[in-house]
Amino acid sequence: MAKEYKTLMTEIRLPYELSYGPVWTRFFEGMAEKKLYGTKCEKCGRILVPARSFCPRCFVDTTEWVEVAQQGTLTAWSYVNYRYFGMPTEPPFIGALIRLDGTDVDFLHLMGGIDLNDFEQVRKVVKNGMKVRAVWKEERQGHILDIRYFEPI
Amino acid sequence: MTKRVGIVSVAQGAGAESKDNFYDQAYRITKEVLEKVGITRDDLGTIVTASSDIFHGGISCANSYYWETTGAFLKNASRQDGESLFAFFYAVMRILSGQFDTALVMALCKGSENPPNDTCTLMFADPFYQRPVGLQETLAAALQMRLYLERYGITEEQCAEVAVKNLGNALGNPYAHRKGRYTVEEILGSERLADPLTALQVAPKSEGMVAVLLASEEKARALTDKPVWFKGYGSSLDHFYLGDRDLLKGPLRDAAARAYRMAGIADPQKEIDLAEITEPYAFQELLWCEDLGLCGEGEGGKLIASGRTRRNGDLPVNPSGGVLANNPYVSRGLQRLVEAVLQIRGEAGERQVPKEVKTALAHGTHGFAGQCHAVAIVGIG
Numbered sequence: 157m158a159k160e161y162k163t164l165m166t167e168i169r170l171p172y173e174l175s176y177g178p179v180w181t182r183f184f185e186g187m188a189e190k191k192l193y194g195t196k197c198e199k200c201g202r203i204l205v206p207a208r209s210f211c212p213r214c215f216v217d218t219t220e221w222v223e224v225a226q227q228g229t230l231t232a233w234s235y236v237n238y239r240y241f242g243m244p245t246e247p248p249f250i251g252a253l254i255r256l257d258g259t260d261v262d263f264l265h266l267m268g269g270i271d272l273n274d275f276e277q278v279r280k281v282v283k284n285g286m287k288v289r290a291v292w293k294e295e296r297q298g299h300i301l302d303i304r305y306f307e308p309i
Numbered sequence: 310m311t312k313r314v315g316i317v318s319v320a321q322g323a324g325a326e327s328k329d330n331f332y333d334q335a336y337r338i339t340k341e342v343l344e345k346v347g348i349t350r351d352d353l354g355t356i357v358t359a360s361s362d363i364f365h366g367g368i369s370c371a372n373s374y375y376w377e378t379t380g381a382f383l384k385n386a387s388r389q390d391g392e393s394l395f396a397f398f399y400a401v402m403r404i405l406s407g408q409f410d411t412a413l414v415m416a417l418c419k420g421s422e423n424p425p426n427d428t429c430t431l432m433f434a435d436p437f438y439q440r441p442v443g444l445q446e447t448l449a450a451a452l453q454m455r456l457y458l459e460r461y462g463i464t465e466e467q468c469a470e471v472a473v474k475n476l477g478n479a480l481g482n483p484y485a486h487r488k489g490r491y492t493v494e495e496i497l498g499s500e501r502l503a504d505p506l507t508a509l510q511v512a513p514k515s516e517g518m519v520a521v522l523l524a525s526e527e528k529a530r531a532l533t534d535k536p537v538w539f540k541g542y543g544s545s546l547d548h549f550y551l552g553d554r555d556l557l558k559g560p561l562r563d564a565a566a567r568a569y570r571m572a573g574i575a576d577p578q579k580e581i582d583l584a585e586i587t588e589p590y591a592f593q594e595l596l597w598c599e600d601l602g603l604c605g606e607g608e609g610g611k612l613i614a615s616g617r618t619r620r621n622g623d624l625p626v627n628p629s630g631g632v633l634a635n636n637p638y639v640s641r642g643l644q645r646l647v648e649a650v651l652q653i654r655g656e657a658g659e660r661q662v663p664k665e666v667k668t669a670l671a672h673g674t675h676g677f678a679g680q681c682h683a684v685a686i687v688g689i690g
């Protein structure tokens with residue numbers, strides 16, 4: 157659209173090198189081996205996943221590492237059907253919060269393993285409270301998307 | 310509070326794309342807010358600005374660029390990044406310090422120039438865990454909406470009613486960016502972006518240069534016959550990781566309790582005459598009304614269905630059209646405050662509510678699904 161004034165199209169690209177820190181390094185190395193690790197807060201007893209170095213509520217260091225279950229309960233989901241910068245995969249896909257068995261926070265990931273093309277079908281199948289399990293990629297690199305998605309059990 | 314702080318002048322720019330650049334646009338709004346009470350830059354005590362670097366403006370250390378547009382040359386000024394109601398409170402404190410008798414709060418955003426909201430808010434997410442999964446504000450809100458619908462039996466139609474109301478209210482607001490008469494069916498039938506959210510239940514990206522001039526009590530009375538007094542403020546912050554939070558029991562309850570305590574409000578349903586709420590996603594107006602105590606928990610659906618929150622209702626919410634109609638990120642909380650002040654002063658033009666407004670509430674939020682909230686109470690008498 158023609159405008160009555162000039163505009164400048166510009167783009168900013170900046171390189172950063174961000175440290176995972178020791179706790180998240182261990183968590184993501186675990187993912188490369190198909191394991192999910194959390195840490196336990198001694199004070200409130202909660203198991204946090206992904207693992208954390210401290211409990212933000214009790215404000216104390218977490219001390220104990222626990223390998224957590226790779227299955228759990230779907231607590232919230234959204235059927236995403238538009239493209240956006242940084243989308244994890246081509247739409248449609250399902251963004252999901254999953255309470256892994258034995259843990260005390262929700263794990264943010266994707267839900268899949270079902271036909272996603274027909275939303276009305278998806279709506280019939282996907283329900284909060286349903287049981288889901290992690291599906292791993294063959295090739296893993298210590299990345300959150302080493303889990304392809306969670307599928308219904 | 311022993312001393313009082315008065316709001317003596319407000320100004321805002323329109324939300325639609327303007328031909329001005331950022332720098333000139335900010336200057337014009339500063340001039341307007343000062344001229345309305347007949348003071349010059351020389352009279353201005355201190356300045357607090359709110360803006361967001363890079364992602365919502367494309368420039369870093371943004372205040373070094375725009376500060377002089379707010380009259381800040383050689384003055385004691387400060388900037389805060391993020392929700393502008395925080396900046397409002399910093400300016401209030403500067404007046405209360407006794408060091409300044411006037412303070413300008415300015416929020417700056419030129420959304421029309423920015424990447425989509427989802428691109429900017431993707432950068433809110435940490436780069437290791439949540440960002441690669443594609444978390445941005447719309448996805449976070451969609452997850453929250455799903456929980457809201459299921460936990461309380463709120464219907465999608467009730468959520469859509471918020472968009473019908475607010476986009477309709479915006480027809481009376483010359484500053485609003487998106488407006489129109491819609492039906493619930495049209496709202497629900499708009500593009501299904503992130504189910505259960507449809508496009509007309511998602512705020513646009515807008516421009517918003519918003520200015521509020523504060524003064525000490527004595528100075529306020531000298532500058533205007535219609536000062537609106539600062540009554541109370543509260544804010545609160547939830548966990549960072551979305552999965553650590555109860556998305557339906559968020560920190561707004563704490564922020565509201567703090568603001569009400571400071572303002573001496575015991576029963577907000579009786580004592581708040583009007584609320585301007587930051588609802589970038591339609592259902593959030595209902596959830597935030599619950600958290601603000603304007604209705605009971607889980608009763609947001611009933612509240613909108615009752616018609617009480619319409620412009621002509623007994624508890625108008627977002628008579629301006631709210632953020633669904635105009636969404637200048639960062640500036641939106643301060644813009645809610647400007648609208649509250651205009652309603653109290655009876656200067657809201659076509660969108661003026663047909664009831665007396667003595668005490669009004671302005672709310673701002675920032676972060677995923679209401680990670681942080683700020684609540685301000687202002688009034689007369």
Ligand SMILES: [Zn+2]
Nearest residue numbers: 197200211214
């Ligand atoms: Zn703890």
